[in-house]
Amino acid sequence: MARRTKAEADETRTKLLDAAEEVFFEKGVSRTSLGDIALRAGATRGAVYWHFKDKVDVFSSMLARICMPFDEICDDKYGELPPLQRIRHSMLVVFESMDGDERRRKVFETALFKMEYVGELEAVRERHVESARLSQEKFTRDLILAAEEQSLRLAVSPQEAALGLHSLFVGLIHGWVLNQGSFPLVDVGMMSVEVYLSGLGFRLNS
Numbered sequence: 780m781a782r783r784t785k786a787e788a789d790e791t792r793t794k795l796l797d798a799a800e801e802v803f804f805e806k807g808v809s810r811t812s813l814g815d816i817a818l819r820a821g822a823t824r825g826a827v828y829w830h831f832k833d834k835v836d837v838f839s840s841m842l843a844r845i846c847m848p849f850d851e852i853c854d855d856k857y858g859e860l861p862p863l864q865r866i867r868h869s870m871l872v873v874f875e876s877m878d879g880d881e882r883r884r885k886v887f888e889t890a891l892f893k894m895e896y897v898g899e900l901e902a903v904r905e906r907h908v909e910s911a912r913l914s915q916e917k918f919t920r921d922l923i924l925a926a927e928e929q930s931l932r933l934a935v936s937p938q939e940a941a942l943g944l945h946s947l948f949v950g951l952i953h954g955w956v957l958n959q960g961s962f963p964l965v966d967v968g969m970m971s972v973e974v975y976l977s978g979l980g981f982r983l984n985s
Contacts, residue, residue, distance in 0.1 A: 792830045794820045796844060799837050804885050808838060808894035835899050839906075842890060845883055862924035863981060870948060870972055871965070877952070878964040887956045915945045922979075931980050940979055947975055 798820035802811045813827045813834060820826075831837045860868055877883050896904030918941035926933055933940055951971060955964045973983055 788830075791820075791822060791826055795822060795827060795830060795837070796841050798822075799841050800882070800886060800889070803838070803841070803889045803893065808834070808889065808900065813837070833899070835903060838894075838900070839903060841886065845886055861928065862921040863928070863976070863983070866918065866921050866925070866944070867969070867972060867976075867983075871969055873948075873952075874965045874968040877955070878960070881960070884956060884960050887952070888959075891953060891956055911945070911949075915941050918944050925981060929982055933979060935979075944972070944975060947971060 795816060799811075799816045802815050802819050806815065811834070813831075814824055816837065817824045817827050827837070831840065877887070894900060894903075896907075919937045922933070922940050922944070923937045925931075926937070935943075951964065951968045955962065955968075977983060
């Protein structure tokens with residue numbers, strides 16, 4: 780009986796998050812109430828408060844169901860790869876996970892363009908800023924190691940090179956989301972990344 784109750788609770792939580800995805804996308808985060816989410820899910824406001832502390836908790840839990848780009852970049856699961864391949868592979872994984880996934884694109888569109896990072900959502904902004912900082916630092920470390928491996932003297936500092944790479948990565952995702960997936964993110968994204976790395980002087984077949 781307890782197992783069935785937990786399964787039912789998990790099902791309700793999933794329905795609420797599915798509904799939140801839809802309503803946040805349609806109305807924007809600031810204009811969506813917990814009552815809107817409950818209504819779309821066919822649940823009560825009490826059910827929402829049983830599973831989530833507030834709207835910020837709903838939004839954060841919705842994002843947690845997908846791997847955010849910066850989280851993928853910061854993941855150490857590609858540690859066995861050479862540094863330059865690690866950079867390229869981690870970006871490729873992000874592009875592949877997003878390209879052609881309409882639901883994922885809509886979640887990112889909500890996070891990027893349909894919310895205001897003020898008031899109760901300021902904490903969400905701070906978490907995103909921190910994730911971006913960590914991913915940029917990882918790019919810096921990997922670029923330093925890659926330059927050492929190839930005996931390459933970069934024309935700019937590793938930090939500046941990482942900032943440019945990070946900006947390219949973010950810009951590609953923003954452009955793809957803003958244009959509703961109108962270009963092949965994997966092909967265009969990886970081509971752009973490789974042009975950038977080549978411009979820094981890296982040998983990509985190394």
